[in-house]
Amino acid sequence: MKSLKIATRQSQAGFTLIELMIVVAIIGILAAVAIPTYSDYTVKAKAANAIASVDSLKTAVAVCAQEASGVLDTCDTNSNGVPPFTATKEVASASVTDGVITLTFNSGVAAGVDGTTITFKPHLNTDDTTMRWTIVSTATNPVVKDAIEKNSTAS
Secondary structure: OHHHHHHHHHHOOOOOHHHHHHHHHHHHHHHHHHHHHHHHHHHHHHHHHHHHHOHHHHHHHHHHHHHOOOOOOOOOOOOOOOOOOOOOOOEEEEEEEOOEEEEEEOOOOOOOOOOOEEEEEEEEOOOOOOEEEEEEEOOOOHHHHHHHHOOOOOO
16 A cells, blocks of 8 residues: 555656756747847837937927928027927937937937937928928947838938
């Protein structure tokens, strides 16, 4: 009788070493795929926040151009209704000169993005009622550069 109980206890001992190694390998593979993808998503989210932070400047430039009959020469920071920009976590500065908005990324955003710029160049359509923007970035991070420039219109 005693030998039967000992055999039962041994079969209920837990996971084998190979089972544990398989679980660790699976977790390692998932982490190797998930971490770079997560990093790409977070840096794209920061770039999207930076772009959204200059929406008020884009609106001000559009209003300035409308009031000046399509002339952008006087659409500058602190003139003709174009407000100064307040720095954010992602954006160190942004300024407007002749309707062109230049945004400079803050440090700590991501490698290949810190200190780079995004330029928003306005273009009035022929009917002078709508404005489109050519967006160019100096970022060297390909994920961010593609995300920023994907909605840019041709000049």
